[in-house]
Amino acid sequence: MSLQCYKCAKPLPDSYKVMISRSDTCPHCRADIRCCKMCQFYDVKAYNECREPQADRIVEKEKANFCDYFKIGGGPNDAEKQRQDALAKASALFKK
Numbered sequence: 001m002s003l004q005c006y007k008c009a010k011p012l013p014d015s016y017k018v019m020i021s022r023s024d025t026c027p028h029c030r031a032d033i034r035c036c037k038m039c040q041f042y043d044v045k046a047y048n049e050c051r052e053p054q055a056d057r058i059v060e061k062e063k064a065n066f067c068d069y070f071k072i073g074g075g076p077n078d079a080e081k082q083r084q085d086a087l088a089k090a091s092a093l094f095k096k
Helices: 076-093
Strands: none
Touching: none
8 A cells, every 4th residue: 555645645655654754744745744634543523533532632633743643544545445434334234
């Protein structure tokens, strides 16, 4: 699975899967990479838009932060995958 920037949807270097510093940015649009919108726990439907219950509240989701629970994996692909999974589960409820 390749990572994509949440802002421009262009591919990110594979090195970001291993180590991300707070100052890393997208090489295409210069958006911060170590931010909520690039985290596996980011979810607009969750309380504080984060599925990690112990994480501190972060107001600016597109800015770099020091969250201890950050795990790379967000971006446009994960959001679409979550939507498709939810639709599939909902339609499975009504099948005979």
